[in-house]
Amino acid sequence: MVYGTTRRITIREDNLPGSWRASDALTSRIFRSSPGALIDEPVPTPLGFYVVQVEQASSRHTASLAEASAAIRDRLRSEIRETMSICCVMLVYNLALSISPPIQFRQG
Numbered sequence: 001m002v003y004g005t006t007r008r009i010t011i012r013e014d015n016l017p018g019s020w021r022a023s024d025a026l027t028s029r030i031f032r033s034s035p036g037a038l039i040d041e042p043v044p045t046p047l048g049f050y051v052v053q054v055e056q057a058s059s060r061h062t063a064s065l066a067e068a069s070a071a072i073r074d075r076l077r078s079e080i081r082e083t084m085s086i087c088c089v090m091l092v093y094n095l096a097l098s099i100s101p102p103i104q105f106r107q108g
Helices: 024-032 065-099
Strands: 043-045 048-050
Touching: none
Parallel strands: none
Antiparallel strands: 043 048
């Protein structure tokens, strides 16, 4: 009799699920396995085990500077715009504080 559910999850060697309790050797063996391989050792979790079958595998790709430059440029521009808008708001706020008369409250 089988208990539990079937879940398909995508894992990366540097980003395993929090419930993953496999040894380094088992994890390494899983990542070296070919698609279709059923791993013969279950992966322990706090609530039971994962039975792992490799459905597909892809090698990681490190982007070249040419490939990443547009995304880097967009992010830097966005961060600069955000920083500049915060600085402008602070400048206007400080200027308003220095020009406006102090607030006075009437008693009674």
